[in-house]
Amino acid sequence: MGLVWLVPIAGIAAILLAVYLIRDTLARDKGTPEMQDIAARIVEGANAFLRRQYMTIGGLAIVAAIAIGVVLALLSQTDIDGDAVVTSADKLGMGWRTAVAFLVGAICSGVAGYIGMFVSVRANLRTAAAAARGGIREAVAVAMRGGAVSGFLIVALSMLGVTGIYYAYSADAKAEIVPFLIVGFGFGASFVALFAQLGGGIYTKAADMGADLVGKVEAGIPEDDPRNAGVIADLVGDNVGDCAGRGADLFESTAAESIGAMILGVAAYVAATKAGLPNAQVWILFPVVMHAFGLLASMAGVFSVRAKEDEDPMNALNRGFYVSVVVAVGGLALATFMMLGQVVGNPGWLFGAGLVGIATSIAFVYITRYYTEGKFRPVQDIIEGARTGPGTSVVAGTAVGFETTMSTAVVVGAAIWASFWLGGHITFPDGSPVVHGGLFGIAVATMGMLMTAAYVLAMDAFGPITDNASGIVEMSGAGSAVRAVTDRLDAVGNTTKALTKGYAMGSAGLAAFLLFSAYLDTIESLKLGQLLQQGVAVAQATAQAAEFRRVDISVPTVFIGALLGAMLIFLFSSMAMRAVGRTASAVIDEVRRQFREIPGLMEGKARPDYARCVDITARAGLREMIMPGILAVSLPIVVGVVLKAQAVAGFLMVGTIVGMLLATYLNNAGGAWDNAKKTIETGTYIPKGAKEPLKKGSAIHAAAVVGDTVGDPFKDTAGPALHVLVKLLATITLVMAPLFL
């Protein structure tokens, strides 16, 4: 069966490499005692937050698992053993299998997030120490390798989890049923991802805003000043939001999108089996093999990163990305021609579709850079806006953010169109057409785009590691030369974080189609089961069930579903932003209290109680994540139960479109505002018609800082949470489909 043996090999290789990288990181120089002291507090704070967060999420997950098990044991219509009757054993089996898969998915996601953060909060210290010794090259290597632990583990656990559960459930179920049995895994992963990203996003921005507003604005002390009780919470926040949160996001992407592609493969599998063609399981197992090649490509990329002392470190990371891309193209060729070539007469079309996916990932990298780097027109528009005050700067950023939706829509639309067209040409080896061949093209494109996921994740985790390193250097009182090194790395980290968001959103957009079709396959097969059980003749039932998969948005219930799906995106973003505001108030109150009540704090004679501030932020942030999370989980179910299966499909599809575009707006506007401020701070930007460059501390800089403050909850809380929300909608509707008939 082709290259399935690659999956355990690549998975185990990735895990071994991650272990090696963890040991390598831990063995490196830990810098001065001051640095170690600060880093220890970050470790402590991060552990405290994660412990508390996982307790909350764990409790919610157990409740959800039980609910899923009960609902499916009562309502599912899946004929697991293939005896053409849906017995109560089938129903019960569907219930427990989905509930178990849900928990496994949830646990894997949690483990991947935890280990990634375990390394990240230690790599920060080693990066700071390397920078202190003046070596930008070593600092880049430490940060990148620390980040790679997350990247490798997340993709490997996702791939091994899906494959493992596939084989476990294959023992007593027909092969074409198994993909439907494991959708719980994707739901578990997205359930954890939603809360991890939302809780982490609220925490990180509340701590950031709270610490800044009291420290910089009220008390007039610098950012990251050790007297500010909120600074450790701020540094912890970078890890929990960008590292653990985004890790859970991409864990979920790779898992859910594999499952969507597997469900899509079922139709081809059934047709191939009927026709007596060999290796029919290739149709179902292809996605995990693509991930295996992707892991290998990402490894090659990570180990090729070598920064030169005198260049922009971003160039080094970009070279690594292109190494990944080149290796991924090779892997794609092997996967399509060697593996899919066994079941497809003309695999070249699918190779083309995979290239479309890889090209899409590159396009997103360029688009994000254009819209968020200071040397291009959009960020400069914001700076020009800042010349007439904060209001016009915010309006300019809003216009830039809205404009970026164009590239997202055009690139995703073109990728769907091209890969669908390419896939539409595929045939079985005997020349007969493949059902849903076009959708299979989209599946291969999605997998192609995700091949570089582990590398992109490593770059993403580079962000919080260097950000933390910069904070540690600042707080430990290292010299300005050291700060110059870490500031450079920090700026690169901002870019990589923005890239990852674009990439995550783009892949979610491309994958949306797989998940839609998986949902439609699910409701079609459920309807067919229901009709057959009601004694409807097979031909008529098949026709009726096929009719059931059409999502006609001109039908009022479907339109209302679509309207509510779009609305959920706005409402959820609104709740996430308000949550940041309320949590930040808690931080502000606590930092103010410490300034007031701890004697000698302002004079530097006493230390603030960092742990208490971390704890308060964590409590408030986690409390605030509950309501939006519950809204996101319950609204699709309510719509489905009241307005039925097609309305949920409209809800899902239009929710996905709006989610994708609004997240693009929020992420890119936030990134552009941030970099408008940073560009002014470099002291090199000369505005149109002026002779002097803008300076830090000027009124124009102050106006740009307002934009940056606005952008913080946009790009680090609401935007990233929307990626996860979009995918959660897909997995929740898949799992809960039996409720919607």
Place this chain on the structure above:
Amino acid sequence: MGLVWLVPIAGIAAILLAVYLIRDTLARDKGTPEMQDIAARIVEGANAFLRRQYMTIGGLAIVAAIAIGVVLALLSQTDIDGDAVVTSADKLGMGWRTAVAFLVGAICSGVAGYIGMFVSVRANLRTAAAAARGGIREAVAVAMRGGAVSGFLIVALSMLGVTGIYYAYSADAKAEIVPFLIVGFGFGASFVALFAQLGGGIYTKAADMGADLVGKVEAGIPEDDPRNAGVIADLVGDNVGDCAGRGADLFESTAAESIGAMILGVAAYVAATKAGLPNAQVWILFPVVMHAFGLLASMAGVFSVRAKEDEDPMNALNRGFYVSVVVAVGGLALATFMMLGQVVGNPGWLFGAGLVGIATSIAFVYITRYYTEGKFRPVQDIIEGARTGPGTSVVAGTAVGFETTMSTAVVVGAAIWASFWLGGHITFPDGSPVVHGGLFGIAVATMGMLMTAAYVLAMDAFGPITDNASGIVEMSGAGSAVRAVTDRLDAVGNTTKALTKGYAMGSAGLAAFLLFSAYLDTIESLKLGQLLQQGVAVAQATAQAAEFRRVDISVPTVFIGALLGAMLIFLFSSMAMRAVGRTASAVIDEVRRQFREIPGLMEGKARPDYARCVDITARAGLREMIMPGILAVSLPIVVGVVLKAQAVAGFLMVGTIVGMLLATYLNNAGGAWDNAKKTIETGTYIPKGAKEPLKKGSAIHAAAVVGDTVGDPFKDTAGPALHVLVKLLATITLVMAPLFL
């Protein structure tokens, strides 16, 4: 045929009343010579802008009319004479009729806008004079009656235009074809509305921001100071944006929505004619009769407005609104039971659907007030946000704006659901079901909601009139007691402007369904014509054509269309905002130049050159409206030609959903920011946990002013332009449908 005779009576009554109100307004006291001088400059500036704007729009409209005529003469498939063959005479007839209807619609819209503004720029002076004499009661009456001229004329011209063209085209075409012949009228109206609202919106905010930024911020002189060259442009802007722009918007609503409902009535008309039932034309002519009753209801409302000296003038306007509502309910009862009762066995269901529409209009009034008045939680959230700086204030306003999409989506969704359900019960008098009965329920609900359109428009025009009155009082140096009166009226005007936007968006959302179904009817009948001409048998062609009206969003091209439709909304908003920024720069440069180059200006010894500033703003604003306008007109055509009819339907429907929600966000966030600032300025708001009220001039007030600046182009340029865009998409796809097969 029932009550069709009411249409000319109500129409002529409305026009006569408008003439009476114009004479009444002109006959009133014109105040001091200073006031008259300023008012004369506003009149001059408004005329200059409108002349220039209508020249531009006229040129574009002629090009568009020719293009439409040519395209339809080549490609249309409508069998005008009903001889079952589409001849070149049919095609040519379709071409010229649509082109003529387009031009008539465009001209009517222009005339209505022009006359409304003619009165508005004169009523402002009389309102100021009435206020100067201390009579809030008379000031309210003058402003309301001046506004009513717009309201009456716009609704009357729309109703008479649609009815007139219906009868004119009925001469040589079958009755069921006529509604398809007059869709050009709606397109003409929305074409003018798009440019009028966009150009007016860009002009008004660019003048406002430009004048404020140089005057208040740079030169440190008060708002509306006569030394500022931009102030007249600012006062002109209020009229061209809020009065002419919104007037064109609602002219288009009443026209396009009538036509949509008429097309919907065609199926019932055909069925009733076949069954030999009497009065079948009622099905088609019902919408204009509803408008006639609506006009009468609005007249009753306008003439019942009596402000008491010691009350909030808003209460007087609200009482008038409720008088309109009560009379509208009576009219609805007559229209449904007396007119529709002739063709429907159970008109009570439609009465219910109409009540749903009226209730929806009331709901929008309450929702808008909740989200934009200072006494409720949302605006207070923004004020609380301002306590920690402008950034947090902007974030709080964004969260509030996003949140408001919930009520819009829920109210529109519930109204569609309820009226569809009610309409689904209707039958012919013989008890046989009516095709698309549910959609007819939605049509009646839409017409019910629009019954109060003339009253709402009168309230809307109240806004710029009182705003101008306030400016005239300020600039003519009247005492603070007079200013207190006009400030109160101005605040009320802000609320009525916000209400109108909510109302316009809500009615557009409800009407969207009619326009979708009109589009689907159109492509179905075009496809049927095409198939029959290709020699396909009738039964098979009918089935294939019926299939053609399904908009399955899970089909990739439809999904891509939907994605691009959603994207257009964001991109168009982005372009509108950037246009404001660029136009404002032109204003800023000119005001600065005059301060610099006119000797004695700053000392009040010389007058600025207002006219030049008006002219520069007009040129820049009109130049900037071209690109977004062309994008809006061309993208749906490109999508239709490339991706075909169903993809355009997806584009239209999802574009409508996103447009409705994004406009809701932009309008309400803008209104809430504005009122957060105003609430602080009242000096009565005491923040949570504080003892002193906030004051004008404090840092918190400055933070709120930033929010207000951000909100200006949101609520007065991009948001209102989106209303029109959404309806333009519907009419353009209707007219251009033959291109998309």
